Amino acid sequence: MTINEALPTRTDWTERGGTPAVPSTGRLRPLGLREVTLRPGFWQQRQETNRAASLAHIEHWLEKAGWLPNFDAAVEGRLPADRRGREFSDSEVYKLLEAMAWEYGRAGDQDLDARYRAIVRRVAAAQEDDGYLNTNFGRPGQQPRYSDLEWGHELYCYGHLIQAGVAAARAYGINDELARVAIRAADHVCATFGPDGIPSVCGHPVIEPALAELYRVTGDSRYLDQASLFVERRGHQVLDDIEFGRAYFQDDLPVREAGVLRGHAVRANYLGAGAVDVAVETGDTDLLEAVARQWRTAVARRTYITGGVGSRHQDEAYGDDYVLPADRAYSETCASVGSIMLSWRLLLAEGDPRYADLIERTLFNVVAASPADDGTRFFYTNTLHQRVPGTEPQPDQIVPRAASSLRAPWFAVSCCPTNLARTFAGLGAYLATTDEDGVQIHQYAAAALEVSLPGGRTVALEIDTKYPADGRIAIRIARAPETPWTLSLRVPGWAEGATVDEGAGRRRVEPGTVQIRRRFTAGEVVVLDLPVRPRITFGDPRIDAVRGSVAVERGPEVYAVESVDLPGGLSVDEVRLDLDAGLSERDGEVVASFRKLPAGSDAWPYGAPTAPAGEATTFEAPLHPYHRWARRGPSTMRVWLPVNGD
Amino acid sequence: MTINEALPTRTDWTERGGTPAVPSTGRLRPLGLREVTLRPGFWQQRQETNRAASLAHIEHWLEKAGWLPNFDAAVEGRLPADRRGREFSDSEVYKLLEAMAWEYGRAGDQDLDARYRAIVRRVAAAQEDDGYLNTNFGRPGQQPRYSDLEWGHELYCYGHLIQAGVAAARAYGINDELARVAIRAADHVCATFGPDGIPSVCGHPVIEPALAELYRVTGDSRYLDQASLFVERRGHQVLDDIEFGRAYFQDDLPVREAGVLRGHAVRANYLGAGAVDVAVETGDTDLLEAVARQWRTAVARRTYITGGVGSRHQDEAYGDDYVLPADRAYSETCASVGSIMLSWRLLLAEGDPRYADLIERTLFNVVAASPADDGTRFFYTNTLHQRVPGTEPQPDQIVPRAASSLRAPWFAVSCCPTNLARTFAGLGAYLATTDEDGVQIHQYAAAALEVSLPGGRTVALEIDTKYPADGRIAIRIARAPETPWTLSLRVPGWAEGATVDEGAGRRRVEPGTVQIRRRFTAGEVVVLDLPVRPRITFGDPRIDAVRGSVAVERGPEVYAVESVDLPGGLSVDEVRLDLDAGLSERDGEVVASFRKLPAGSDAWPYGAPTAPAGEATTFEAPLHPYHRWARRGPSTMRVWLPVNGD
Structure with missing residues (x-):
């Protein structure tokens, strides 16, 4: 747990294309979106679909x-009569603008750029x-400003506006119109909710990281104080x-106590x-550790195998x-x-x-699962079992x-389509970082990196x-300093048996981080080999x-059975x-053997353990x-597969 | 599947104390609430608590x-300003009145009776x-009548009003003020929603059985037609x-097709x-079979071991x-x-x-679970696992x-407290029925029955x-006809090894119905012995x-482990x-052996099957x-217990 390394703040990020989240201290430094170029492959295809189809x-x-x-209706005095959508609909416009700015x-x-400017206008x-901006509150016939902090989402909308403004400032420059709108809104928020203002918060957090990021962009500590x-x-x-x-809105326990x-x-x-952003900017290691502890516990106890979180429909x-x-x-x-x-913020900090x-698990198994291949349809929820x-x-x-x-x-x-859009537009940021001494590769994708190390050294x-x-991941050193x-290469937690070959033969490396420190020559290739054989995964007995089921995984991808792949119209159940x-x-498919369950009955389903485990003969299915699920029409689907013998 | 026996309709039920649901055809005839008297025991205690505490x-x-x-506010013109509660709050008053009438x-x-009359007034x-009665609609400043059939609950409130009116008619007589109010409301409904009226239904059914029952009370076929x-x-x-x-409101598929x-x-x-009521009154065997089929499938696939139904919080x-x-x-x-x-309606019909x-399972494991011992606190939901x-x-x-x-x-x-109140008040009705040839005992409780068989014969x-x-259930024949x-005695589905002793020794009887047809002498005792030893129950593999867990049952009762019974502050998990x-x-307690799980960790919870199944040493706990759960303060609780070896 360290927040011990000062990073350059308020750098002009525009020439690097901007990037989401630029802490001024921490273990690792983010790269700009122009420092990482995705090349054709799994993620570039999705980023391109986002650019070419989803944004429009x-x-x-x-x-x-x-x-x-x-x-427009607000400007023309046609509100509330002409207002459409839920109370937080403004935020979707802001998330689109954020996505456009990163793009x-x-x-x-x-x-x-022209479309972006028209919307910003x-x-x-x-x-x-006075900087206030919300189409749902404050006009005659509407609820008064800040009269419903629990559900009104006014500060939530500002949060997304400010995040968009930060993207605008980093991608276009601090004088971009959207950045100025965001700054005026943030000033209004600081005046209204400051130490002597309304002593409350928004029912939906997001303004916290937004204000901290605006501080990083502007250097104005009022925003950090307000965050x-x-x-x-x-x-x-x-x-x-x-x-x-x-x-529900985390107002039960203080962040540092949860x-x-x-x-x-x-x-x-x-x-x-937002709490991590505040912690790293204020040097508050207790707060950082509190969030890190919450993260560790949530990952161990409240996270699906896909990386997805939130098991409840009722209150999401x-x-x-x-x-x-x-x-x-x-x-x-x-x-x-x-x-x-x-x-990502915790990774940069620690x-x-x-x-x-x-992040890898979540990208491959939720973020990649949501959009249709053509980028115009989306999953809002991502169930692991469709009956x-x-x-x-x-x-x-x-x-x-x-x-x-x-x-x-x-x-x-x-909310999900716009959230995906800004994530795909800024996806390159998550691939790699730098520190004083080198480059860390966190996510693997075909890509080109050209980054500056401290001391004016460049690595490509x-x-x-x-x-x-x-x-197989081949990393060619295109340009390297003399010194x-x-x-650093991340070896994923699942990658038992990974190897690295620096040119002198493969050596086994353990999950975690493999560090290769030496002088590199341009043209050299370092090969990381991750064992992506299909594997059987069990869940914690808690x-x-x-219980009594297994999942199939291959590399970072969780696999599923779909009924369209089963014979005879069988359901996955x-x-x-x-x-x-x-x-x-x-033939590029993972194949498993299955048994068919005897047909169910109309009998009371609880009693002595007489139920047979399935037919003796097995059949194979991919x-x-x-x-990839639900891309071949409606079907039933399971990630967790009961095994015979239950 | 038969609806082939005409039962006496429109009998004056008042002398028998009334009873809920009086079909005019069907296999079995209900008894009046004065024909069955609960005596001290499990259910009498609860009925008495309901009378003495819950109603007040x-x-x-x-x-x-x-x-x-x-x-009162409606009468005094103080609506909508003074209205309190949700849109369906009128119905709670009606359910209390129904409970009072049965009581x-x-x-x-x-x-x-005096309290009842004051409320009815x-x-x-x-x-x-025009018969309209709802405190939430139709006045200046309120939504218009029937402008929100999806969520407004107007017909739902009538349904409970009419059910209360039916109870009043059966318990007090057809000229009781509440019965007249209900009839006026039903006439209004028939005029408004009849064949030429609003061609729709209520978002919340309940008026259907209510109108069918009002037909049974009045003989007026308009009510049956409307149902x-x-x-x-x-x-x-x-x-x-x-x-x-x-x-959600069953408007996806016609009742007879689902x-x-x-x-x-x-x-x-x-x-x-309501559909069963309509089916038996109109001789519609297809409709009856459709509902019976839905019941069978729901029982086999969508019912908890407690008899409880509804697994989703979001949409109940x-x-x-x-x-x-x-x-x-x-x-x-x-x-x-x-x-x-x-x-109950299906039992009477078939x-x-x-x-x-x-019914037994549901009474013991949901209806008995909900109220506190003092009858003034209630469970709305009845989870099977409290973590x-x-x-x-x-x-x-x-x-x-x-x-x-x-x-x-x-x-x-x-809704639940009033629903329990009317159920407890009318509980005696579910114990037994008659048919042309005798008496059928369905539920076992200390009780006295005095019933009339056809032909003026009396059985006590x-x-x-x-x-x-x-x-052990001893049934003493207090009075019997000469002929x-x-x-008939129900042998519960769980009661493998039950015996009956008519005085000449025990003989084994199978789950289902045991019928003893002969001449009985006053003073004779028939003893049914149900094996209430604790037993292990498994769930359907579907x-x-x-999966990998078992439940403990004993007789009709599902058992649970509570943390207050575990040593060392252990949670049930x-x-x-x-x-x-x-x-x-x-000592009257069911005792099982347990092992303690090793402590959890902060590691990613999915991977190779390395998790141990628990410590070698076992300990006992009741x-x-x-x-009975949650009657000794807050605790964690499980019905389904994972077994070692998972």
Whole structure:
């Protein structure tokens, strides 16, 4: 637990394309979005789909649903009559703008830039003289400003506005119009909620990391102070109690006293991210350790094998310890985006590869699972067990968020598509970092890196891999300084038997971090080989929901069985995995053996243990990565597979 | 499947104390509440607590919460300003009146009668000239009548009003003021929602069985026709779609086409009860079989071991087949009341002892679990697994319904206390029935029965038992006709090894029904011996949530482990049942052996199967009936116990 290394703050990030989260102290330094270029492969394909399809799709729906026109209506005095959408709909516009800003920072697309500027103009026009900006409050016929902190989401909307403004400042420069709008809003917030202002917080955290990031961009400590104030106020019952209890919005216990992430999962993760930001900027190691402890406990007890979090539909919340039912796993896409934000900040602060392990797991098994291949439909929730085939929404259908439908074009609460968009646009940031002595590679993807080490040294790397389909990752040193430096490679926690070859033969490396410190020559290739053979995974015996079942994983990917791959119209619930037969890999598919369960009856289902374990004969069927599920039409699906002998 | 025997309809039930549900055809005839007198024992104690404490407690809260004063406010023109409570709060007043009417019918308490009349007067005063009666709609400043059929609960409130009116008619006579109020309301409903009226239904069924029952009381076929119309209209998407989908209020599929009970569990069961009522009154065997099929499937696939139903918190709904997690089992008390209403109607129609089996299970393990011993606090939900000790609500605290608190005095949605009250008041009705040839005993409790068989024959029975503590049930023939008749005894499905002794030695009888047809002599005793030894119960292998776990049952009671019975402050989640050690019974307690699990860690909880199954040494701890749980302060609790070796 250290916050001991000063990093350059307030660097002009614009030339590096900006990046999300730039702490001024910590073990590791982030890279700019132009320092990491994804090359064709698993993640580049998704980033490109996001750029080419999802951003326009979201823009279309924000217009169509009326959430962007709400700003025009505000300017034209047509509110509240013409207002559309839920109380937090403004935030979706801001998240789109954040995504566009990162995308511009990364690739400088001029068409995108023009669309971005047009939206910013409409948003800016709606800002009031005192910096207030919200289409849902404060006008005649609307609820008064800040009259419903529990559910009104006003500060939540500012949080996303400020995050977008930070992206604008880093990608375009501090004088970008959106950055100025965000600064005016932040000034208004500091004036209204400061030490002598309203002594409360927002029902939905997110302004905390946003204000801390705005401090990093502007150097204005008022924003950090306000972020700190919001972090410290929460947990002292400053919000009204609600049906779900105050844990829902983390107002049950102060952040520094809580032992585990709890309540609404998106809220919990955003708050954790903000608390880390405050901790590293103020040198508050107690606060940092408190969040790290919550992270560790949540990972050990409240996280699905996919990395997804939040087991409850009702309040979109973390459940109690070890309550992780695959059925109706909520595992909201946004909660995973929040989890990545939190893990990334902890990784930068502490350098522990377990944070990057969770990011990898979450990226491959939630973030990659949510969007359709064409980038215009999304999973809001990411269940691990589908018992009844879902329905395919119509292309123009707004789907209730919790519906058991297949990927949908838009939702009544449509937080996930925009959250994915900003994540994909900024995805390159999560691949690697630097420190005083070298480069750390955390995530593996085909990519080119060109980074500056302290002392003006430059390192350029070309990463060649088909990961995760293949475990071979070849890192070519394209440019290197004359002096020794350290190349650090994360060996994922699952990668028992990994090897590294620096050119003199393979040597085994253990999960964790492998550090190669020496002088490198341009053209050299370091090969990391991760064993991506399919493997059987068991759950902790405390997790009741997976007792007597196993999962199949391969590399960072969790696998699933879908009924479309089973013979004779069988549902996934009518088969048992034949564990003794093992797994094989054939023509790029993972194949397992199954037995068919005898048909169920109408008898009372509890009694003596007479139920047979399945037919004697087995049959083979393929499994596919979980993130590929429901891409071949409606089907039933299981991640956790009961084994014969139960 | 038969509806082939005409039963006397429109009998004057007043002299028999009334009874809930009086079909005019069917296999079995109900008894009046004065034909069955509970004697001291398990159920009499609870019925007495209901009479002496719960009814007054409910009346107190209806006043305090303002739900009864809403009627005064309606009369005095103070609505909507002075209205309190949710949109369906009127119904709680009606359910209290129904409970009071059954209680009066059963025991004729004069103090209760005066309180009943005072409330009826206030309700009656609020009825409008056209029969409309609802404190939440139709006045200036309120929503218009019938403008929100999905959520407004207007017809639902009528349903409970009419059920109360039916109870009044049967217990007091058809000219009772409440019966007249109900008839005026029913006439208004028929005029408004008849064949030429509003072509829709209520989002919450219950008016269906109520109208059918009013037909039985009055003989006016308009009420049956309207009940039938409501049953048939539903399922044709006559209500708007909602976030939970139309299955929530059973508007997804017509009753006669659905294969299983689904959606909101209270709604589903009330609707099923109404559909059976319509089916038996109209001779519609297809409709009856459709509901019976839904019942069978729901019992085999969607019912907890306690008999409780509804696994989802979010929409208080039946889950998919075999989704029965013990964690956060919703198992709403009201859903079990509805389940008993439905099973009872099916039992009367078909005579199958499986319906009585489910009623017994539900009575002992949900209905008996909900109220505190003093009858003034209640469980709304009845989870099968409490991982974190609940909190004890304050005596004056209104608790959100889904809060994980211990039994609470009142709820924001307080449907369960009143539903229990009417069930306990009418409990005697479920003990026995008659048919052309004799008496059928379905539930075992200390009681006296005096019933008339066709042909003026009278049978009087005295049932002496300490059931369920003891399995011996002695049935003394106190009076019997000279001619042969049949005494039928249900042998519960769990009771393998039961015996009957008619005086000439014990003989083994199988689960189902044992029929003794002969001439009986006054003073004879028939002894049924049910084996109430503790037993280990396994779940169907399709129920993922209980795989690798067992439950302990004893007679009709499901048992549970509570942390207050474990040594060293252990939680129920830190132990494993030692299955090999078996169960023993000692000093009236069921005792089992357990092993302690090693402490958990902060490691990623998925991987190779290295987790040990528990310490080698075992310790003993008692289990108690589930319905006794949380009566000794906050604790953790499990019904399903993981066994060592997982």
